[in-house]
Amino acid sequence: MSEPPRQSETPPPLGVRLRPDHAGGGADVAVYAGRADAVELCLFDGSGPGAAERRVELTARAHGVHFGHVPDLTAGTAYGLRAHGPWDPARGLRYNADKLLLDPYVRGITGDVTWRPEVFGHVVGDDLAGDHEVRDAHDSAAFVPRGVVLSDGFDWGDDRPPAVPWSQTVLYEAHVRGLTRLQPGVPYHLRGTYAGLAHPATIEHLTRLGVTTVELLPVHAFTHEPALAQRHATNYWGYNTLGFFAPHAAYSSASDPAGVLAEFKGMVRLLHQAGLEVVLDVVYNHTCEQGRDGATLSLRGLDNSAYYRLDDNGRDVDVTGCGNSLDFRHQRVVQLTLDSLRYWVQECHVDGFRFDLATTLARGRDDGYDPDHPFLVAMRSDPVLSQVKLIAEPWDVGPHGWRTGQFPPPMAEWNDRYRDTVRSFWLADAARAGRGEAGHGVRELATRLSGSQDLFGVGDRGPLASVNYVAAHDGFTLADTTAYEHKHNQDNGEGNRDGHDDNRSWNHGVEGTTADADLLARRRRSVRNLLGTLLLSTGVPMLAAGDELGRTQRGNNNAYSRDDLVSWLNWDLADWQQDLLATTTHLLRLRREHPALRQRQFFGGRPRHEDGTLDLGWFAADGSVMDDSHWHDPRTRVLQAFLQGRATGDRSLLLVLNGAPADLEVTLPGEPWATSYDLLWDSTWERPGDPERGLSGVQQVGGLSTRLYAATP
Template sequence: MIDTGATSYLARSSGPVMAKQPSFATAAKPPTPQFSYPLPYGAILREDGVQFVVYSRSATAMRVLLYKKANDREPYRSIECNPDTNRWGDIWSVFVPGLTAGELYHFQADGPFDPDRGHRFDPHARLIDPFAKALVGEFQAGSDGVSRPPKCVVIDDHFDWQGGRHLRRPLSDTVIYEMHVRGFTRSPTSGAERPGTYLGVIEKIPYLKSLGVTAVELMPVHEFPTNESNGQKSTRGNYWGYDPMAFFAPHRGYADSAEPGAQVREFKEMVRELHAAGIEVILDVVFNHTSEGNEEGPTFTFKGLENSVYYMLNADGSYKNYSGCGNTVNSNHPIVREMIFHCLRHWVYNYHIDGFRFDLASILSRDRSGELVPNPPLVEYIAEDPMLADTKIIAEAWDAAGAYQVGSFANGRWAEWNGAYRDNVRRYWRGDLGMTGPMATRLAGSSDLYQSSGRKPYHSINFITSHDGYSLNDLVSYERKHNLANGEGNRDGDNNSYSANYGVEGPTRRVPIRRLRKRQAKNMMATLLLSQGVPMIVAGDEALRTQRGNNNAYCQDNALSWFDWRLTQRNAEMLRFSEALIALRLHQPTLRRAKFLTGASEGHGALPDVSWYGTDGETVDWNHTFHSLTCVLGTAGLDDDKARHVMILMHSGGKPQEFHAPKTVRGLTWRLAIDTIAEPPHDVFVDTPGPVLNTSQPIQMDHHTLKCYIASE
């Protein structure tokens, strides 16, 4: 069944979907499995039973294993597929009458074990259905060598969406908030009744509303091992979740209820409530590798069904590793491409997801031999898929094997995480020489990267920090990574983060350093929200969350990674500043144009859409290596009554600097909107008008300072 929204899920069940005894459990002999149609894939709930469908070209036999409870080590029933009546081409399909929602199952496949030729069948392995809609339980260890992964759950997709649909907010009007479902509310300081869960996120919707973000980008929610690495026990946990094992299933570890299938309902409830609050949901999806690892890893899903189709292999059967995680999904193989299409549509239709961010997306540009190719089929199909037409599609346009495609990943609808924006803004505010020009380019929307391919400023996803790297607070507090807690001898994580500590490594009581760090955090947050493009903020940066210098906290499921909600009080100044900046951006169309700036005006004496000046108020000399820049954004080309001229003054030098207002703006009335060196409430003005600028007098800018003025009507 598919989710039509016509019937309330809650009305059909008094609680979460539970594992039930099949109707034949008390019969003398179970009903005989029957033939049924071979599509769609997965466990399809029918009126009188369940149809199990799985692809395997090379399997010589296929079984469906049924379980009563999540912790059962052995199935209560094994159903053998008849190759004459239960196989159509390379698709195995068997209908089992009497089964209902909540049934637990695995597949099991016989076939050749010949790694040199790409085959890794194991007739004893229990296999996760690639199209499973939910999992339950954990990996079960055993001395018999049999791989026992979490069990698949038969799901009824019906849910009462209460009339909710996708929000369809234009990308240019979007402010993204990257967050980890568990880490957002897991801390005892959150006060959440259901901490660390999908339902816990619902409890914090009022906070998200007050912050003003328009979309949450959730770090991976596809099923992944919880206490294991590649299906095996690990001394390090798996917190981030970039280790998928079931692409169609929401992670069971973020559900409040432990009942099989509860995560499906709770995830939908979270999306429904976020949408009701006007907040879109974007998923960080990982189609570049799986948690089965390389040739030394276990077999619990794709390896045991058709290894050489699902993974890129070398001639000797070993795994190509463009992901840095042991294997690489063969995403441009037609079978895998079809699975990814079905998966994306599943999340859009059954979960009302508004967009996707594709982790290590350059892997999607590699052909079946691993070579980067122009117009890769998968990338093009995602952009053109009619089911995804209303969704946001965002690429992390690089991979772990050296591909770096920022600005050249694709065209059309694809937006990109703009790594150049991150690096240039960090270096500018750190005070590096020669960064004034690059800073101007990033502030104006990165036309150097996106204009030639026909894309727009909003195809640049601007960010200064992300989950991967320092938090904003740590970016201005540490010059060296401090990752020893990860257990890898501090070898992991980026070695060149363009950070600074301003005199002391880590926390300090020295007031001048603390003030400078706070100002630098404000400078970068202000730059992010004033830039053309789409801003992305990492959860906690608005309250100066710290990871104590750890820039790769992938395994830290503890207070190091969790949002400490006490910071919203301790750093209320930064929180208020961030809220005001977001409100300013969403109110001011001049800051979020849908077309690139040209420098053209709408008539004699009118301000052009953009102009650049030096500290003397004259046209900027781009060969100048100092640290100061004035940007004037005009309303030319905007047909919006709310649009106002905006003037931004930036100075990243280590000494004070005197600025002069350009002659072209002196006839206008300018009011202060942002001053990163001022004490609150004079650091940002949104609801109340700021002081009027005397354009005939020099403007004094202290070191490392940003000021922004808005022209009055």
């Protein structure tokens, strides 16, 4: 054992870094364990439970970092950590050298967390690695995954980020396993893997559809909660992080950690070659160690009081709903997160991140949300991270956790207000209108269609800060919003208590499956209305994978534990699903072809030309300009939006939404706005048709339908 060369007083970068340039090779090892008395590196002669262990103490220490140079450490070596220190849970100190710990900076992981059956029925996790109130003396090395030392080499060739501008971005939220598990064009052994996602059959679907950016549900190494293991279920979504630097091994066709990382990088490279960006859904708000009675697997055993937000009694402050919350008041938590983000950009070439429960990452000294939190400032000013796509899920479950519209630029945000408003108009309010009842009118709908300026109009953010969506992984699928009014989560094993109840959905008269052809046709039209509104709105649209195929989860709105047919995309498409795919592809083509649908700035409502026309005009069903009597009437169900295209050299467009149950006569705006119109799309069409040209005046518009016209000056 020797001190790091030329750095005897200064810790090297955290983690295990091979040093081929150093005489004798080996690696620099550095671990933050701020209140530990000693930290040992544990080296194993294999990856199995019976592998012999050799311990090497990291004798140098500075600023809470234990470090040293290990001369005989090579790529492929399995390792872990042990931290010695005080056991005082009331002060947040939970050191236990009998617990093998995973390096927070590990880039490869072998093995899984193993929950012993005998722990079920009492304190789950106590025997594995938890600590409860009494230090468990049992050595857990056989039950904790091992880290594996990896080298950084990979042949990226001429890989370049696609760098898709936000104004051209269409996000596609997908699950690595679920997207291709049943894809017949992907070889069986590659289905559900990184390689399967990058297979030509998958890429062909994505590029033909017209999306630009694949947003992957968590791919950081994760494990399954003991409560799920007890009922033989798994955490399918992956929001239960074990390692912030290692790709999840179960999503790889490779069997060794080096192969897992290479396959992930190969996936990114192939998607880039096809012009597709890769954005990762990342979970830095909590870890899989859960609450005080959970497991000690990594951070808790190294410095519980630094990594986690604790109260005065050493108990976890949970603003995530997952048992613990990482404490972004601490410099080392900020450092860990920034180091992880930069690793995925610089070493794995990903193009951005979507931050799960992002409010947690910006809770300051007083526990409140701070838009100028040091983490947000550091990330936004970082020369690497400031250049990639950054998307916040702008809420958590803690006090005052809803913060939509309040994150600083250049961050974009999931816009839940958009989702709720569009669903309400086309579904919940449509059902009310069918019963002769008033709804919410069209005021907020107009705000959402035009980029949500009420939320994103400050800080020079613009409409591209709004990630618009009508369905995501969490909640009903798009098709299920038109077929179910109540969640059906009985098979999740939680008595249908899980999942939220505010779905803004409408079953069109029958809950669930039906053979009624007319009812099914009305549901399909509602799906097209939702899709059309999403893809023709100002802002950045996000599709949930499978919604373009009419995917159903049979009314399950919380399929986080369903690694089965409920969650996987079914690629055996009926005729109506082929029609829906063609419709989605057509709408995305229209979005690409017409800059008026991809505004970079908010509409000003100001005259743009000598003829007095505005950059955005709102009209009622009779063709008159919308006034207060229309805007404030909760029974208003028709809205026309005229998007001026002259400034971009594009044709102006007219979006017509008829939320009334019956067919209506709608008068299209005449001169000076337009002399005639070409009908580019009508949601009453089961499949896109040829444009209808030269239309003007009064048009018969189908009940509960959407139309897009191109205007002729």
